[in-house]
Amino acid sequence: MAPIPTPPAEPQDTPDAYVGLAADPAERQARGRGWSTVRQLPPGAIIxxxxxxxxxxxEVSDGTVTRCWKG
Known part of the structure:
Protein backbone atom coordinates (compact mmCIF):
# COMPACT_ATOMS: atom_id res chain seq x y z
CA MET A 1 0.00 0.00 0.00
CA ALA A 2 1.29 3.46 -0.88
CA PRO A 3 2.04 5.84 1.97
CA ILE A 4 -0.32 8.74 2.62
CA PRO A 5 1.28 11.90 1.24
CA THR A 6 2.26 14.58 3.73
CA PRO A 7 0.52 17.89 3.02
CA PRO A 8 2.76 20.89 2.46
CA ALA A 9 3.60 22.98 5.50
CA GLU A 10 1.58 26.14 5.93
CA PRO A 11 3.30 29.47 6.50
CA GLN A 12 3.49 30.56 10.10
CA ASP A 13 1.26 33.55 9.55
CA THR A 14 -1.68 35.13 11.35
CA PRO A 15 -4.76 35.51 9.12
CA ASP A 16 -6.10 38.35 11.30
CA ALA A 17 -3.10 40.46 10.22
CA TYR A 18 -4.65 40.82 6.73
CA VAL A 19 -7.99 42.23 7.91
CA GLY A 20 -8.26 45.91 7.01
CA LEU A 21 -5.65 45.79 4.24
CA ALA A 22 -6.39 46.57 0.59
CA ALA A 23 -7.08 43.25 -1.16
CA ASP A 24 -4.43 43.27 -3.91
CA PRO A 25 -1.48 44.26 -1.70
CA ALA A 26 -2.71 41.78 0.92
CA GLU A 27 -2.69 39.00 -1.69
CA ARG A 28 0.86 39.91 -2.80
CA GLN A 29 1.95 39.91 0.86
CA ALA A 30 0.34 36.51 1.49
CA ARG A 31 2.00 34.97 -1.58
CA GLY A 32 5.31 36.48 -0.50
CA ARG A 33 4.93 34.80 2.89
CA GLY A 34 4.47 31.40 1.23
CA TRP A 35 0.73 30.88 0.71
CA SER A 36 0.38 28.84 -2.49
CA THR A 37 -3.27 29.79 -3.08
CA VAL A 38 -5.04 33.01 -2.12
CA ARG A 39 -8.78 33.41 -2.81
CA GLN A 40 -10.56 36.74 -2.85
CA LEU A 41 -14.26 36.20 -2.18
CA PRO A 42 -17.20 38.60 -1.99
CA PRO A 43 -19.22 38.68 1.25
CA GLY A 44 -21.67 35.78 1.45
CA ALA A 45 -20.05 33.85 -1.41
CA ILE A 46 -21.02 30.20 -1.68
CA ILE A 47 -17.80 28.20 -1.57
CA GLU A 59 -13.50 38.01 2.17
CA VAL A 60 -13.28 41.31 0.32
CA SER A 61 -15.74 44.20 0.46
CA ASP A 62 -15.11 47.48 -1.40
CA GLY A 63 -11.51 46.42 -2.10
CA THR A 64 -10.67 45.77 1.57
CA VAL A 65 -10.12 42.45 3.35
CA THR A 66 -12.90 42.16 5.94
CA ARG A 67 -12.26 38.54 7.00
CA CYS A 68 -9.41 36.07 6.50
CA TRP A 69 -9.07 32.34 7.24
CA LYS A 70 -6.88 29.37 6.39
CA GLY A 71 -7.87 26.46 4.21
Whole structure:
Protein backbone atom coordinates (compact mmCIF):
# COMPACT_ATOMS: atom_id res chain seq x y z
CA MET A 1 0.00 0.00 0.00
CA ALA A 2 1.29 3.46 -0.88
CA PRO A 3 2.04 5.84 1.97
CA ILE A 4 -0.32 8.74 2.62
CA PRO A 5 1.28 11.90 1.24
CA THR A 6 2.26 14.58 3.73
CA PRO A 7 0.52 17.89 3.02
CA PRO A 8 2.76 20.89 2.46
CA ALA A 9 3.60 22.98 5.50
CA GLU A 10 1.58 26.14 5.93
CA PRO A 11 3.30 29.47 6.50
CA GLN A 12 3.49 30.56 10.10
CA ASP A 13 1.26 33.55 9.55
CA THR A 14 -1.68 35.13 11.35
CA PRO A 15 -4.76 35.51 9.12
CA ASP A 16 -6.10 38.35 11.30
CA ALA A 17 -3.10 40.46 10.22
CA TYR A 18 -4.65 40.82 6.73
CA VAL A 19 -7.99 42.23 7.91
CA GLY A 20 -8.26 45.91 7.01
CA LEU A 21 -5.65 45.79 4.24
CA ALA A 22 -6.39 46.57 0.59
CA ALA A 23 -7.08 43.25 -1.16
CA ASP A 24 -4.43 43.27 -3.91
CA PRO A 25 -1.48 44.26 -1.70
CA ALA A 26 -2.71 41.78 0.92
CA GLU A 27 -2.69 39.00 -1.69
CA ARG A 28 0.86 39.91 -2.80
CA GLN A 29 1.95 39.91 0.86
CA ALA A 30 0.34 36.51 1.49
CA ARG A 31 2.00 34.97 -1.58
CA GLY A 32 5.31 36.48 -0.50
CA ARG A 33 4.93 34.80 2.89
CA GLY A 34 4.47 31.40 1.23
CA TRP A 35 0.73 30.88 0.71
CA SER A 36 0.38 28.84 -2.49
CA THR A 37 -3.27 29.79 -3.08
CA VAL A 38 -5.04 33.01 -2.12
CA ARG A 39 -8.78 33.41 -2.81
CA GLN A 40 -10.56 36.74 -2.85
CA LEU A 41 -14.26 36.20 -2.18
CA PRO A 42 -17.20 38.60 -1.99
CA PRO A 43 -19.22 38.68 1.25
CA GLY A 44 -21.67 35.78 1.45
CA ALA A 45 -20.05 33.85 -1.41
CA ILE A 46 -21.02 30.20 -1.68
CA ILE A 47 -17.80 28.20 -1.57
CA UNK A 48 -16.65 24.66 -1.03
CA UNK A 49 -15.48 24.11 2.52
CA UNK A 50 -12.84 21.42 2.06
CA UNK A 51 -9.61 22.26 3.84
CA UNK A 52 -6.65 22.87 1.52
CA UNK A 53 -3.24 23.23 3.13
CA UNK A 54 -1.47 26.32 1.85
CA UNK A 55 -4.67 28.20 0.94
CA UNK A 56 -5.65 31.55 2.44
CA UNK A 57 -9.15 32.96 1.94
CA UNK A 58 -9.98 36.66 1.93
CA GLU A 59 -13.50 38.01 2.17
CA VAL A 60 -13.28 41.31 0.32
CA SER A 61 -15.74 44.20 0.46
CA ASP A 62 -15.11 47.48 -1.40
CA GLY A 63 -11.51 46.42 -2.10
CA THR A 64 -10.67 45.77 1.57
CA VAL A 65 -10.12 42.45 3.35
CA THR A 66 -12.90 42.16 5.94
CA ARG A 67 -12.26 38.54 7.00
CA CYS A 68 -9.41 36.07 6.50
CA TRP A 69 -9.07 32.34 7.24
CA LYS A 70 -6.88 29.37 6.39
CA GLY A 71 -7.87 26.46 4.21
Missing amino acids: TMEYRAGRLNF
